[in-house]
Every structure is written in C-alpha cells, then in structure tokens.
Amino acid sequence: MRDILSALGLQDSSPGAFGKSTISSSSGREVRVVSPANGAELGRVAVADGAAYDRVVSDALEVFKEWRKVPAPERGELVRKVGLALRDSKQQLGRLVSAEAGKILSEGEGEIQEAIDIADFAVGLSRQLYGKTMHSERRNHRMYEQWHPLGIVGVITAFNFPAAVWAWNAMIAAVCGDVVVWKPSELTPLTAVAVNSICRQVAKQSGFEGIFSLVVGDGPELGQKLAADARVPCISATGSCRMGKAVAKTVAERLGRCILELGGNNATIVMPDADMKLVTSGVLFGAVGTAGQRCTSIRRALVHESVMDQFLEKLVAAYKQVRIGDPLVKGTLMGPLIHAGAVDSYRAAVERVSKEGGQVAYGGKVLAGMPSPLYVEPTIVKAHEGMQLLKEETFAPILYVVPIRDVEHGIEINNSVSQGLSSSIFSRNMQSVEGFLSAAGSDCGIANVNMGTSGAEIGGAFGGEKETGGGREAGSDSWKQYMRRQTCAINYGDDLPLAQGVVFS
Numbered sequence: 001m002r003d004i005l006s007a008l009g010l011q012d013s014s015p016g017a018f019g020k021s022t023i024s025s026s027s028g029r030e031v032r033v034v035s036p037a038n039g040a041e042l043g044r045v046a047v048a049d050g051a052a053y054d055r056v057v058s059d060a061l062e063v064f065k066e067w068r069k070v071p072a073p074e075r076g077e078l079v080r081k082v083g084l085a086l087r088d089s090k091q092q093l094g095r096l097v098s099a100e101a102g103k104i105l106s107e108g109e110g111e112i113q114e115a116i117d118i119a120d121f122a123v124g125l126s127r128q129l130y131g132k133t134m135h136s137e138r139r140n141h142r143m144y145e146q147w148h149p150l151g152i153v154g155v156i157t158a159f160n161f162p163a164a165v166w167a168w169n170a171m172i173a174a175v176c177g178d179v180v181v182w183k184p185s186e187l188t189p190l191t192a193v194a195v196n197s198i199c200r201q202v203a204k205q206s207g208f209e210g211i212f213s214l215v216v217g218d219g220p221e222l223g224q225k226l227a228a229d230a231r232v233p234c235i236s237a238t239g240s241c242r243m244g245k246a247v248a249k250t251v252a253e254r255l256g257r258c259i260l261e262l263g264g265n266n267a268t269i270v271m272p273d274a275d276m277k278l279v280t281s282g283v284l285f286g287a288v289g290t291a292g293q294r295c296t297s298i299r300r301a302l303v304h305e306s307v308m309d310q311f312l313e314k315l316v317a318a319y320k321q322v323r324i325g326d327p328l329v330k331g332t333l334m335g336p337l338i339h340a341g342a343v344d345s346y347r348a349a350v351e352r353v354s355k356e357g358g359q360v361a362y363g364g365k366v367l368a369g370m371p372s373p374l375y376v377e378p379t380i381v382k383a384h385e386g387m388q389l390l391k392e393e394t395f396a397p398i399l400y401v402v403p404i405r406d407v408e409h410g411i412e413i414n415n416s417v418s419q420g421l422s423s424s425i426f427s428r429n430m431q432s433v434e435g436f437l438s439a440a441g442s443d444c445g446i447a448n449v450n451m452g453t454s455g456a457e458i459g460g461a462f463g464g465e466k467e468t469g470g471g472r473e474a475g476s477d478s479w480k481q482y483m484r485r486q487t488c489a490i491n492y493g494d495d496l497p498l499a500q501g502v503v504f505s
C-alpha cells in the first residue's frame with residue numbers, strides 16, 4: 001500500500017487545500033485516515049482553515065472568469081485528457097478506494113471506471129449543450145434559449161463513493177464551463193486528494209489548474225461554509241437526509257441552487273413468476289455488495305407469499321457462500337463497515353428486530369477474529385410491514401424480507417417510506433412490470449426490472465424523490481442544473497411590435 005500511496009503523490013501528511021496552487025493552512029489540525037479493513041493508518045491530511053477556504057473560493061472565482069470563455073468543445077478536450085489520466089491510474093486509485101472506504105477491490109476499481117465513464121460522457125456532451133429555438137409571435141423576431149456557465153459548483157461528497165460522485169459532478173460541471181470546489185467526506189480524504197491531484201495536473205497543463213479545487217475538513221464545518229457562501233451559486237450535496245436538510249435550508253436562505261443526493265431505503269418486489277436465479281443473484285449483490293453501504297442497496301425484499309419459502313432458502317444458501325474479509329484480497333465479497341459508529345447502528349438495528357416482532361433468519365452478529373472490529377455478518381430478517389425499522393436507512397447489510405399478497409401490495413409498501421431513491425421488480429408478467437413502472441407504480445427516481453436496485457450506469461440521470469432530495473446527477477439532461485438558461489429575443493425588423501398585441505402609443 002505504501003508504494004501505491006506514494007505513486008499517487010500522497011505523503012504521510014498531505015496538504016488539504018488546493019486552489020490555483022497548493023494552499024497552506026494554519027489550522028494545525030489533521031484528519032488521520034485509518035483503513036477500516038485492518039486499522040492501519042493510511043496517512044494524514046491537513047484540515048483547511050477559514051483563510052485557506054476563502055483563498056480556494058476566491059481562486060476558483062478568478063479561474064471561472066477565464067474558463068467560462070473557453071469554447072465548450074475545448075473544455076471537453078481537457079476533460080478527455082482527464083479521463084485518460086484516470087485510466088492510467090485506475091488500478092492504483094481502485095486500491096486506494098478499497099483500502100480507505102473498505103469496498104472490495106473490484107468495486108474500488110469499478111468506482112474509478114465510473115469516473116472514467118462520466119469523463120467520456122462529458123466529452124461528447126461538450127458538443128451537445130443544446131438550446132431550443134422558438135417561433136416568435138412577433139413579425140421579424142427570432143427567439144431562442146442558450147445555456148451559459150453558472151460559476152462555482154460546491155460539491156460535498158459522502159464516504160461510500162469517494163471518487164465517482166465527485167466525478168459525476170465535476171466532469172459535467174467542467175464541460176459546462178463551471179469550476180468545482182470539492183469538500184470530500186472526512187472519512188475518505190486521501191482518495192479525494194489523489195483524484196483531485198491527477199485532474200489538477202491535467203488542468204494545469206492547459207493553464208487552468210484551479211478548475212478542480214479541494215478543501216478537506218474534519219467535520220461538517222467546511223460543508224456548512226460552502227452551503228452559506230453566496231459566491232457559490234450551486235451546491236451539490238451527497239450524504240444523509242439529515243445533512244441534506246441542513247444544507248438545503250442554508251442554501252435556500254440565500255436562494256442558491258441545490259442538487260441533493262441523499263439517503264435511500266430501497267425495495268425490490270419479487271413476484272411468483274420471477275426467475276429465482278436472477279432474484280437470488282440480484283438480491284445478493286444489492287443487499288450484500290459494498291457491505292450494504294450503497295445509497296441504492298436493497299434494504300427491503302417484498303416477496304410474494306407463495307414464493308417466500310423458496311426465496312429464503314435460496315438466499316440463505318447464497319449468503320452462506322459470501323466470503324467476508326480483507327477487501328483487498330481477491331475473492332472477498334464483503335469487506336468491513338466504515339467505522340465503529342456504523343457497527344453500533346448495525347447492532348442497534350439487529351437488537352430491535354425481535355422487539356418489533358421480526359426474526360433474524362440469517363446473520364445478525366459482529367464478527368470476532370477479523371483484521372479489524374468492523375466486520376459484520378450480512379443479515380436477513382423476516383419482517384412484517386408494520387415494523388418501524390423498515391422506515392429507516394441503516395447503512396449496513398441488513399435485508400428485511402416482507403411477505404406481499406400481490407403487486408399492488410408490493411408497490412404500496414415500496415412507496416410507504418420517506419425516501420425515494422431506487423426500486424425494482426422481478427417478474428416476467430407484463431401487467432406486474434408495467435404496473436410497477438406506471439404513474440401509479442414505484443415513486444422512486446430509479447425503477448429497475450429483473451435486477452436489483454443498485455449499480456446504476458452513468459448514462460441515465462441518477463437521483464431520487466422525497467427525502468432523497470430530488471436531485472439528478474450524471475447522464476441524460478442533468479447538465480442543465482450546472483448552467484444558467486438565457487432566453488433571447490431578437491428583433492431584425494424596422495418596427496417594435498409588442499407581445500400579446502399590447503399597443504403603447
């Protein structure tokens with residue numbers, strides 16, 4: 001690991017503020033990063049103080065004034081080079097993500113691949129920032145809309161996607177002519193410093209080092225500063241609903257723009273006609289992958305009562321095969337939780353199961369004798385729809401299995417929680433599938449068929465409804481949130497006709 005850290009330019013103690021150049025901070029504080037996999041210290045990052053934060057934002061503002069004038073396809077060319085540079089470091093960055101966030105190596109590398117994919121997407125997008133033209137009701141007039149760069153995009157990210165979520169925002173923002181100030185999770189600042197440094201080097205070669213800037217904090221303080229900062233017209237915040245509510249309030253007070261990507265509480269519906277092989281692998285990956293620490297993890301399986309026994313039997317057999325251990329070791333399927341607090345939340349949820357009338361069908365224990373105390377058993381709970389636990393997002397591999405009578409019942413339970421991120425159905429019946437996808441079906445931002453709720457591709461707009469925050473990132477037309485729309489009307493005649501036939505003479 002030492003070799004990888006130094007190849008990525010990380011020192012024992014790395015700086016934590018970067019604007020047009022590295023900015024020193026006199027906070028005297030450092031974030032100490034410990035791998036959840038084995039408790040080893042991976043490094044330390046200096047915490048940016050208020051002055052360093054201010055310098056980063058004023059640098060970003062200065063760079064924006066020039067960057068916005070660069071033609072969008074040329075901005076795309078810079079992002080193309082960023083994608084190539086990320087490709088060159090994919091293995092090393094993947095290992096770092098794995099060591100720092102505790103996800104298995106294949107998911108760590110997959111996360112960097114996602115950053116590469118969105119860079120590729122953004123390159124194409126740089127030639128497709130289309131505006132509409134409209135027919136004017138006035139003679140000899142033309143109307144159209146155009147999209148201009150917005151300014152600084154403040155990106156606050158969560159620990160569980162320490163690189164990809166930033167890239168979803170930063171690659172799109174960059175081709176849109178914006179500059180980005182990144183405030184990563186205090187749990188995963190090393191990935192942020194390494195990824196940002198690679199992208200900054202590329203930007204520097206084009207004379208725009210400050211497009212991608214970074215401030216590392218050791219708590220909510222810098223995120224709060226960003227949210228309150230009127231110089232930052234758009235805040236994209238990913239994390240818990242609690243954080244999103246605080247950020248939304250602060251940004252709303254200054255009438256800024258917010259893209260919120262918050263907690264999920266995702267369900268899959270299993271119908272009697274489903275292919276059970278697909279169901280078992282889909283639910284296994286969705287509930288156990290990333291140790292249940294994806295915003296899109298499957299937390300509730302809503303299973304038709306006629307196939308419940310078969311479902312549980314196959315799923316328990318699959319859970320028994322899950323290799324739990326060091327995420328960097330090939331063959332491991334499930335690594336640790338991120339920190340002791342997450343283990344406490346897991347334990348507390350399991351303890352509540354029987355009190356709320358449920359029953360642990362598999363797992364339920366914190367594992368002893370592992371390389372760190374953060375490993376838990378993936379857990380299956382036989383639950384009923386009245387349980388309060390089902391309404392909450394416990395960020396751990398706990399799957400609540402609830403019997404349903406029919407698809408309508410499944411949809412009702414799917415929609416009965418306050419979050420609205422992802423959902424899915426396993427069925428080959430057209431009526432069930434189309435009902436689930438209809439206006440009266442799933443109320444989530446993502447609705448999948450014959451697959452789990454996690455593992456989205458970058459081509460679609462990603463995000464969810466209700467307390468998930470309503471934001472959309474990545475593909476489709478998410479780019480529009482990173483630009484300001486301008487409606488233009490041009491008179492090329494000799495008269496000045498007024499709209500709506502108004503006469504003023």
Ligand code: NAD
Binds near residue numbers: 156247261
């Ligand atoms: P968290 O809310 O604890 O922290 C996320 C980020 O917000 C961190 O950078 C943190 O420093 C910052 N922050 C915390 N309080 C803040 C405040 N008051 N003001 C400004 N910034 C603040 O979340 P986490 O534990 O890192 O991540 C897990 C959560 O993130 C889960 O709820 C998960 O579902 C959610 N998540 C959502 C998505 C999505 O796209 N919808 C993606 C990943 C994670």
